[in-house]
Amino acid sequence: MTTNPTRTINPTRRAFVTGSAAAAAGLVLGFTVPLGRGGGAALAGAGHTDEITAWVVVRPDETVIIRIARSEMGQGTLTGLAQLVAEELACDWSKVATEYVPPSRNLTRGGAWKSFQTTGSRGIRGSHDYVREGGAAAREMLIAAAARAWGVPAGECRADKGVITHGPSGKTTTFGKVCAAAAGLPVPDKVALKNPKDWTIAGKPLKRLDTADKLTGKQVYGIDVRLPGMLNAAIRQYPLFGARLRSFDAAKALAMPGVRKVVKVGDDAVAVVADTWWQAKTALEAVDVVWDEGPHGRIDGADIAAMVDEGLDAKDAFVGNKAGDAAGAIAASVKQVQATYSYPFQHHATMEPMNATALWTPERCEVWCPTQSAEDALAAAAFAAGLTPDRCEIHRMHLGGGFGRRGAGPIHDYVHQAVRIAREMPGTPVKLLWTREEDMTHGAYHPVTQCRLTAGIDDQGGITGLRVRISGQSILAGIMPGRLAGGMDPVVFQCLAPKGDHAIAYSFPNLLVDHAMRNPHLRPGFWRGVNANQNAIYLECFMDELAHAAGQDPLAFRLKYMKDHPKSRAVLQAVADKAGWGRPAAKGVHRGLAQCKAFASYVAACAEVSVSDGGVVKIHRIVAATDSGHAVNPQQIEAQVEGSFVYGLSAMLMGECTVKDGRVEQRNFDTYEVMRIKDMPRVETMVMPSGGFWGGVGEPTIAVAAPAVLNAIFAATGKRVRDFPLKHSGLRLA
Amino acid sequence: MAKINVNGRTVTVDADGATPLLWVLRENLDLTGTKYGCGIAACGACTVHVNGAAVRSCALPLEAVAETDRIVTIEGLSRDGSHPVQRAWMDLDVPQCGYCQAGMIMAAAALLARTPRPTDADIDAEISNICRCGTYQRVRAGIHRAAGGKA
Known part of the structure; x- marks a missing residue:
């Protein structure tokens, strides 16, 4: 039961600790805002x-x-x-x-x-x-x-x-x-x-x-905030990144029921403020807007693909990991293996759409919002308010999903907008809520990349050298360019880095991992699991390809290169043992493995999959293991691992934001599909804290979800899927 | 003005007849436990009961609701969180962010009212609510537990 001390009128300490007073009173937050006395x-x-x-x-x-x-x-x-x-x-x-x-x-x-x-x-x-x-x-x-x-x-x-x-x-x-x-x-x-x-x-x-109130409707999310005298705002933003507002005609909207004001928000959005959000949203549809499309209105997905594809062979690239002479070793090998993978834009699709409630006066600004980064939300509010941060306050609400969309500072656009709208109505609190369509088309998308992997194989089937060329979008370049290191985005190399929280969990004598940065116009963002997601697909599926090229067991083949990675070996061996690797699975069921180190934790998965003649994929069971060093709440780690499979497999199986005329085409859950309960495999989680370090839990497993299943699909079909989502490959879920 | 029956009480609502029930509940009646997720009946976050059946309230206009229709929201499912589904959810710590859970619970309760001992296939067929945190495994276990099974 988390509450915010500035949310309740003259609370007794106990009342705001439990938060039950407001909840019991019919779910209205009957509080006043401590204007003028609630400063820092x-x-x-x-x-x-x-x-x-x-x-x-x-x-x-x-x-x-x-x-x-x-x-x-x-x-x-x-x-x-x-x-x-x-x-x-x-x-x-x-x-x-x-x-x-x-x-x-x-x-x-x-x-x-x-x-x-x-x-x-x-x-x-x-x-x-x-x-x-x-x-x-x-x-x-x-x-x-x-x-x-x-x-x-x-x-x-x-x-x-x-x-x-x-x-x-x-x-x-x-x-x-x-x-x-x-x-x-x-x-x-x-x-x-x-x-x-x-x-x-x-x-x-x-x-x-925090469970009880989530079962009864009492939990107050940002979308549920209600302040005395509050009005509601709906917003229509730029139709594509880079577009600007040219003009709008609000005459019709202003005559509609409940409408109080039509507001220009910066130079790229229009909002209607009304008594209720439904009135605001309805009236907004009657606002005629003329846009300057900007420079990106002719860009289609194929153009972006071509741009990224070009980077696969580009001469210049940022080197993220280098050992020995990969090119020389590969050239001198008796056999070379090469494969190219690609990974599309993804949307976070938090169940709670972006929203924020703002109350502005010339002296002070308060915002109620979901945020993964309260200090960034405060900065966004202060900037939009034209006030110093000490005159602003962020009242945090539990998030209806975050996944990175409500994280980094520059993507607190919803906070910024709410304050801009509230500035037009001094002293009146205004709640801004995006429609799902606005949310889906104004994301901070999982970056688009491709990867070409080339390996040399010796006459014993061993890897002589590995070359990994990533081409594509940089999150830092898109939203936090100040954090680039000499132009390079180090986050690109998650799961492939020489050391640290995202170190590659294999040792190869000759290795080169580099990145040709190609940045399309869609705004990128940190998407739960970030670049570990596709990098683990690239590496773990390719390792599987190499094992098969060498005619070796994928588990034994991996372990040969993991002698210096005992914790990674332990989780991989654990899932293999529990899943029964090396012993026959049920008739028609095939297994696939994956492992990686991400967010300082060691994770592995073994998936059991069957594929019908018609291409219907059934994921029967996944065995997963996590070594996060210490395990502060093992059952919650299990919950995060279970959920990570839903997030990672939703992306791999069906997730994709496509671009036409510069615009994101998917607008709602009818076109941006995600897994539902019928698609959920049984997940068996092993929590294996080995002590001595602290690793993350919410994200690492996403990285192994997709490659474990993809490797099992190969085992079942002999077919490699290298373009995602899977639905493009003639495979589908039941 | 329309009269509707919500959680056992008949209330008068001043809203345009085209307003979806979801927004009537949330904005006119302050029943914010029912959530907006998509507005096109695709995600189930807005699920309520109408005459005992699970209905996606974001796509049900107020004018399509009769005064005799019995609407139940998450706030009216039980007085004190003691519905078997709520208890099972508590026992298994089902919610993560929790945003979809009101709709999920209402969908599960409606399923159990019609099919007291649902099979996994029944659950797959009847529960199509989206949970982006990925609580599905515990949702399934929770439904079986609420049905009196051992999960």
């Missing part, structure tokens, strides 16, 4: 005297409020982070509630909560140390307060489940009884963290903290 400085002080550390608030009634900086979008980070803090705090888990920290408070408190970025599977792996320290420090302070009251050495006291015990005397007290005294003590500089082997809250398959 005020938030940092008033009402927070019960704070023990930045991460922990303890109330006299024993409630423990754990502050959360990262955003919950389904991945379970809220519960996992709370488990880590609660573990060190040694509190009673049943007394734990959570609250989001507003980003403006992070500014006024000198970055006390560090990063809010909820991207790159970083929620836990990027903050586990300091959130645990926040919990441990609070525990030490609570113990110190009790020890001081008793006049005993703190070293003789310990805490467990919110109870502090003085060992020698057996005296006890509770966190709630000493919280006020503890809040006044200095925060210790250094605290020892528990050995994960001794965890009792973290590492356990606890239930999520």
Whole structure:
């Protein structure tokens, strides 16, 4: 139950912790906005005297409020982070509630909560140390307060489940009884963290903290925000990237029921503001708009494909990984194998379309929105508001899906627009909601790439050298060019990098991986799994091709090159063993393998697939393994692995955004198809934490989903699919 | 003005007859548990019960709803989250982001009302709601659990 302290009128602490008051009152958020008194400085002080550390608030009634900086979008980070803090705090888990920290408070408190970025599977792996320290420090302070009251050495006291015990005397007290005294003590500089082997809250398959309200309709998402006097806005944006608004005629719309205003939004969109969103959307359809198409109105998918295809042979490319002399070794080999793969644009398709609610006055701006990056949302709001960030506030709502669409700063377009519209109506809150069609055609798309892989094979069937040429779009070049390194986009090389979170999980004596950057006009974005998705398809399917070219077992063939990658080997061997690799599958069922290292975790999958004579693919079962180092909530890791197969296989089987006349053609779920329950294979997940490191969970498995199934399809049909989605290959789901 | 029966109460709604029931629920009646996902009855996030059957409310105009039709939304499925589907969902931690789950739960409840012990094939045939987080495995297990099976 996460709530936002500025959302409720004069709340008692408990009321806003549970958030139940507003929910019970018929789902109307009957709160006023604390204009003029809710600034960052005020938030940092008033009402927070019960704070023990930045991460922990303890109330006299024993409630423990754990502050959360990262955003919950389904991945379970809220519960996992709370488990880590609660573990060190040694509190009673049943007394734990959570609250989001507003980003403006992070500014006024000198970055006390560090990063809010909820991207790159970083929620836990990027903050586990300091959130645990926040919990441990609070525990030490609570113990110190009790020890001081008793006049005993703190070293003789310990805490467990919110109870502090003085060992020698057996005296006890509770966190709630000493919280006020503890809040006044200095925060210790250094605290020892528990050995994960001794965890009792973290590492356990606890239930999520945010489930109950999601079952009853009480959970308030951004789309559900309701403020007193609020109006609603619908928007029509540029029909293609690069187009601009030339003119519009709002006369008809202005005469329609409920319409208050028709607003030009920047130079590329028009919005109608009305009493209800349905009225706004209906009236917007009556607005005649003339667009300047810009330079991209004649571009079709074939043009983009040709542009990317050209890069496969281009002379110049950014080198991402190099060992030995790949070209020389391949040329000198008795056999060469080559294959070219391609991967299309994908849309995030969060179930909750983009939305934000903004309230603007010349002095202050507040925004209620789903965001994976609250500090970026704050910056977008401040920029659009024409105010400094300390005069703005972001009230975070749980996300109805994120997947990267609500991540990086420059793609907080929906926040920017909401504030621009609200500026036209000072003092009146306005909720902007995109239609699904606007959402689908104004995405931050999974980049389009192709890949040509060439290998030399020796007379023993071994790989002498491997050459991987990626051609295509750079996410950084498209939306964060400042992060390019000498023009190169290092993110392009996920799963193929020489070292780090996305290191290639094979050792080849001669290797060259490079990237010819070709950037079409569609805006790219970080799409759950990012470039690991297609890179793992490229590498893992090609490894399978090489195994077959060498006449060797795909498992044994891979393992030969994984001697220096024991953790990768362990997960691959585990899925093979559990799936029964090497033993016959059921009649007509065939298996395929894939593994990779992504987001610092080691993952592998074995898929069991059958393909009918008519090309109907049935995915029967997938065995998956994840070594994320530490496993903070194993059952939630399982949930992420299960979901990753849906996301990854939806893309591989049917996902594709095509371009005609510069425009994205898919407009809704009737043309942008995704998996449904009938398509869902049985997923068996092995959570294999080997300790000593912290890996991500929400994304890595997506990378192995597609290649495991593709390799099984090859085993079943003898046919290699190298163009996606699969529906182009005459194969389809039942 | 139209009269409709929602969650056991007859209410008067001031909305154009072409307004989809979804937006009447969300904007006129403040029942925001029912979600907008696509507007074309393709995703199921807006699923409610009309006379016990699962209906996608984003494509049902207000004027097509009779006063005698009994509409039930997620808020009216049970008083306290105790419907067998809600309990099963709680036991299995089904939701991730949760946005599609109101529609998913309503679809599952309608299926179980008609087919108390559904097979996997029944589920495949009847549940076509989209969940982008990919909770399908737990949704299936949840339906079997709510039906009294062991999942």
